[in-house]
Amino acid sequence: MALTDEDVRKLALLARLELSDAEVEKVRPQLDSILGFVRKLSELDTEDVEPMTTALDVINRWRPDVAVPSLNRDQAVANSPAHDDECFLVPPVLGSAGARK
Numbered sequence: 254m255a256l257t258d259e260d261v262r263k264l265a266l267l268a269r270l271e272l273s274d275a276e277v278e279k280v281r282p283q284l285d286s287i288l289g290f291v292r293k294l295s296e297l298d299t300e301d302v303e304p305m306t307t308a309l310d311v312i313n314r315w316r317p318d319v320a321v322p323s324l325n326r327d328q329a330v331a332n333s334p335a336h337d338d339e340c341f342l343v344p345p346v347l348g349s350a351g352a353r354k
Contacts, residue, residue: 256281256288
């Protein structure tokens with residue numbers, strides 16, 4: 254089943270994309286190709302395949318999660334361009350209501 258222009262526009266809306274008519278025409282065959290590949294994959298017999306999280310046979314190489322000494326408050330704010338006795342001060346992002354000066 255091939256995608257229609259309306260299907261592509263609905264997908265674009267869900268992805269919060271604005272596509273021109275030319276872009277819809279260009280993307281539709283690409284999406285059809287992707288969906289065809291997914292359909293082909295769904296035909297595979299995976300009954301005896303063990304689920305995995307990665308295709309690579311690796312172990313966790315992250316460092317251990319161990320608490321270490323960190324900066325105290327004075328050290329943390331020492332190089333900040335604006336701070337009070339307790340916090341970093343940053344410009345308001347969503348207007349000036351409740352902003353500290």
